[in-house]
Amino acid sequence: MSKVRTIKTIDEAILLRNSVLKSAEISKLNIISMISNNSALDLMYNLKFKEVGIEPLENKPINLIEQLNQMFTYLVSIEAVIYLMKIYPGMSFTLNLGTSSGYDVESVDQTVIAETFSATSPKSNGKLKKDVIRLNANDNALHKYSFYYSDVDSPVYVENLKRAFPNVNIIKISLDNHIK
Template sequence: MKIQKQVKIINKEELQVYEKNIRSNAELTINKLKLMINQNTDLEILFKLKFEKCGYEPLFGYELNIIEQLNQMFTYIVSLKALYILLEKYKNKEFIVNFGTQGGYDIISDDETIICECFASTNPMSNCKIKKDLERLKADKIALKKYEFFYSLEANETTLENLRNNYPDIDIIRINDVSII
């Protein structure tokens, strides 16, 4: 069975379902880790974390490598935070979110006038992630409004200001909190 990772979002209440799934699957992973820690040696634990499916996909709950879970989970949270902002700002719009490795922009309005990329990383400059996203957004000639939403502890404000100056048609928004209720 193929899981549909492209989802239409109409209102903020829908986002709470996804937040609940993220928390639930994080809890499953932590419980699994507690057992693993009590039953394995240090190197066995690290081996399992690196190579085995010790975690769960954050939204849909199938088994997944924990490193992938972490990467996806925080990007999903950034996407959900972005959707809260977008739904507040554009009350008459509906949005399509592409979770995971689904193709297309991470978030796009149903009329394709608003496009967004979202990510979470230790540093937004790592692997040129933010620049690649900004170039992709810049290349789109259809959308009227473009956003880059991200979370990072190591974002340098001077670098971000330079990016904002270099990409004036794209709103670069740093999400400051990735906690969910």
């Protein structure tokens, strides 16, 4: 299954989001079974080295750590598309998920571009700054966005980037509706 998706409606984005969330439920059941049937060390070994996770789009076994990284990035990308579809009604967007080339989110006409990620902090690995610099360098897109999710707030860091790159909209995505 391709990790490049064109989304034409918010309902399509919601269906994709539900598919990603379903993979988390499958992995949860796998982990519950592993907890019951393994010693502590075997459990940790399996979580780190075995394919106990489910790839969020292709529904095939993968390493749990990889699933976590992909799943949260996909969720941010999907929430970004929903956000953009509300601002630009009638516009279709291409999601470049995983290691697909191009911007993470692009309008089909390429007037809107966005990068997305999730991390422990917006400062992690300089990802937010790198994304903002990349977006800012694009002279063709009319609207540029950097969407991120982090459990940590870094308001001064984010505000400094917004001031340094006023042509890029930096938006923290909430996943509160999905996380209890």
